[in-house]
Amino acid sequence: MSPLFLKYLVWPLVKFLIAFLIVQVIVAAMNWVERRTLGLMQARLGPNRVGWKGLLQIVADPIKFILKEDIVPSSSEKVAYFLGPMLPLIPAFLVFCLIPFGPPPTYIAARVNVALLLILALTSTGVYGIILGGWASNNKYSLMGGLRSAAQMVSYEVPFGLSIVGVLMLSGSFDLVKIVRYQETNAWNFLAQIVACFIFLVAMNAENNRTPFDLPEAESELVAGYHTEYSAMKFAFFMLAEYSAMLVNCCLMVSLFFGGWTLGMFGVGLTTDVLRSWGLWGGLLGCAIFTAKVMAFMMMYVWFRATFPRFRFDQLMDLGWKWMIPLALGNIFVTGIIVLAGQERLLYWFGGGAIVLTAFYLFRPRPKVVHASRVSEA
Amino acid sequence: MFDVHEMEVNFGPQHPSTHGVLRVLLRVDGERIIDAKPIIGYLHRGTEKLFEHMAYPQCIPHTDRMDYVASATNNLGFVEAVEKLMGVTKQIPKRAQLMRVMLSELQRISSHLLWLATHAIDIGAMTPFFYTFREREEVLDLFEQYCGARLTLNCMRIGGMPDDLPPGWLDDVERFCAKFDAAVDEYESLLTNNRIWKRRTVGIGVITAEEAIEWGITGPPLRGTGKEWDLRRAQPYECYPELEFDIPVGKNGDTYDRYLVRMEEMRQSNRILKQCIPLIKATPEGDIKAKISRVIRPPEGEVYHSIESPKGELGYYIVSDGKTQNAYRCHVRPPSFVNLQALPAMAKGHLVSDLVALIGTIDIVLGEVDR
Numbered sequence: 091m092s093p094l095f096l097k098y099l100v101w102p103l104v105k106f107l108i109a110f111l112i113v114q115v116i117v118a119a120m121n122w123v124e125r126r127t128l129g130l131m132q133a134r135l136g137p138n139r140v141g142w143k144g145l146l147q148i149v150a151d152p153i154k155f156i157l158k159e160d161i162v163p164s165s166s167e168k169v170a171y172f173l174g175p176m177l178p179l180i181p182a183f184l185v186f187c188l189i190p191f192g193p194p195p196t197y198i199a200a201r202v203n204v205a206l207l208l209i210l211a212l213t214s215t216g217v218y219g220i221i222l223g224g225w226a227s228n229n230k231y232s233l234m235g236g237l238r239s240a241a242q243m244v245s246y247e248v249p250f251g252l253s254i255v256g257v258l259m260l261s262g263s264f265d266l267v268k269i270v271r272y273q274e275t276n277a278w279n280f281l282a283q284i285v286a287c288f289i290f291l292v293a294m295n296a297e298n299n300r301t302p303f304d305l306p307e308a309e310s311e312l313v314a315g316y317h318t319e320y321s322a323m324k325f326a327f328f329m330l331a332e333y334s335a336m337l338v339n340c341c342l343m344v345s346l347f348f349g350g351w352t353l354g355m356f357g358v359g360l361t362t363d364v365l366r367s368w369g370l371w372g373g374l375l376g377c378a379i380f381t382a383k384v385m386a387f388m389m390m391y392v393w394f395r396a397t398f399p400r401f402r403f404d405q406l407m408d409l410g411w412k413w414m415i416p417l418a419l420g421n422i423f424v425t426g427i428i429v430l431a432g433q434e435r436l437l438y439w440f441g442g443g444a445i446v447l448t449a450f451y452l453f454r455p456r457p458k459v460v461h462a463s464r465v466s467e468a
Numbered sequence: 469m470f471d472v473h474e475m476e477v478n479f480g481p482q483h484p485s486t487h488g489v490l491r492v493l494l495r496v497d498g499e500r501i502i503d504a505k506p507i508i509g510y511l512h513r514g515t516e517k518l519f520e521h522m523a524y525p526q527c528i529p530h531t532d533r534m535d536y537v538a539s540a541t542n543n544l545g546f547v548e549a550v551e552k553l554m555g556v557t558k559q560i561p562k563r564a565q566l567m568r569v570m571l572s573e574l575q576r577i578s579s580h581l582l583w584l585a586t587h588a589i590d591i592g593a594m595t596p597f598f599y600t601f602r603e604r605e606e607v608l609d610l611f612e613q614y615c616g617a618r619l620t621l622n623c624m625r626i627g628g629m630p631d632d633l634p635p636g637w638l639d640d641v642e643r644f645c646a647k648f649d650a651a652v653d654e655y656e657s658l659l660t661n662n663r664i665w666k667r668r669t670v671g672i673g674v675i676t677a678e679e680a681i682e683w684g685i686t687g688p689p690l691r692g693t694g695k696e697w698d699l700r701r702a703q704p705y706e707c708y709p710e711l712e713f714d715i716p717v718g719k720n721g722d723t724y725d726r727y728l729v730r731m732e733e734m735r736q737s738n739r740i741l742k743q744c745i746p747l748i749k750a751t752p753e754g755d756i757k758a759k760i761s762r763v764i765r766p767p768e769g770e771v772y773h774s775i776e777s778p779k780g781e782l783g784y785y786i787v788s789d790g791k792t793q794n795a796y797r798c799h800v801r802p803p804s805f806v807n808l809q810a811l812p813a814m815a816k817g818h819l820v821s822d823l824v825a826l827i828g829t830i831d832i833v834l835g836e837v838d839r
Contacts, residue, residue, distance in 0.1 A: 132595050134598055234820070302592065311823075398592070400664070402821045405668075
């Protein structure tokens, strides 16, 4: 075998498979983590019967999905119905070969110099499966769910993409590795791009149809939205795609705004060079740091789910078009001027100030009881 | 020229947020509701007809099954109506009256907790569901201690109560009362000032006081419009006149105001419970039944008696022929049924998402709507 063949085909494939397997385990485990954490937050236990602390639930669920009867509604559009759950899976899995889990070149399956563009392009195709599935089910609720998700994902794709522009301007590259390396020599991007970071957070929740933007599958309104008619493994594929997409977005969040696999700023701390100097263990440590950060954001999804009610559809659109997009555009404008003037430090001050102010606002002294009822004086 | 692409959607009877088997036939343009038509009757069991064929005491367990999340108040309405027909209302011992008040206020709390749980989960807030059920469980435990049942209590008799309070029950109630206010604060901290919650409820399903009265709407939906009408105050029964409580009212008559009214009502019910405990301790033990004949045969005549159930005015209209032991005719005026009338008018022009909020805010129980 020629070395080129090895370098460009075999190694990337092996790495992708390893990453893919790990990701699948994380996705399956995430299901358990989410249910346990929700249980903790909601004064109940969550799954605790199968195995130690219910940990074997991770295995039991797939077995259940495989063994269940796969019902295909007789009035459905068979081909589209079959394609529906498959389509979102492909981009959701493919994207993982572009994510740098640790210091390159070892811990990334395929380093592409326009990785970010590729990721955006791939993830946005995920919506096809949902629309297709919703339409093919021949169920009005599914159709409404599919349409909702189409409108929602297209709308939030825009602020999602725009929020990244500021990061691109700062680091001057579409390459995720370069973006991470920029952050370790300068500050992590959430400091310089606090507004973009916030928009990204909101948009990634909306992209993944998670609370408070879980309208496409709003169980109390649309029964189960686009996957109402799906059962067994087909439903599991939708689940898998959703959780994989969540994981992708968390990986992006960490890579773009929170320093990726590093644990250092301004060239101090656990930077790539430090990690590299420790050889294999350093690399694995980088991966561990990356995973820890990603899991923190995954927990954020769970936390949101336990806290927020659901938006209404028109309010969701309002938020996307009237708030998120202008805000993202404003952020690009301001960042552009500052980058042009070469005064990036200003952004850090702005970001730091914003964080402090937000903290003050959130932890301001408030009356403990939030009585709001109006009692008549009778 | 401009085609309106209407779609007909059957919302229910098997739907997660129709609170049972309500079916709403929706005509929607996209997601906007053009027309909503509630179709009821899926849970019709002919309760009123059943009442004509059984002796009065036998009817009481059947009243449990109408508003099955608030059976104590159903019992109360029925036994009071029969007592009124017999003319023995004044003979009910103080202890029995207080026990009835306590059970109905506990029932009001548990009913409102269930309403909050389902209303919140309809709007997408998942956590209040579990928090409210934590407290509701304790209320149901109290019921279980008293009468052995948790849901269908069958806990009142014509002329009094079936049993005296079990030992220690009052202490348990006291313990529950002591911490319940804090629990309500906890629910409010999740919802009341939540921006999304407000956007989903403020200005949704507005009805004015005049409209509400025209439709005969009672209970929290009426009080949400600012009209102060509570049968416990307006047509006092049992020993409510001796108890201090406020009637919470809203201002705008929207979903948010109805939410606030019910939250405050839970606090007020707790206040009533706290007052009842020392009062009931002062009454002689075992004095729980009026001295009336075992065979209930009311004189010829008719009676309409209504009480404030958690959902509104619950009325019983009973006609007695004076000869038999069963009612000649018994009609129930269930608050859910009457309040549900407002749904089409409330829903028109709103989105499908609002419909679930509206069904939640009317607080219907289909067992009562269909009887």
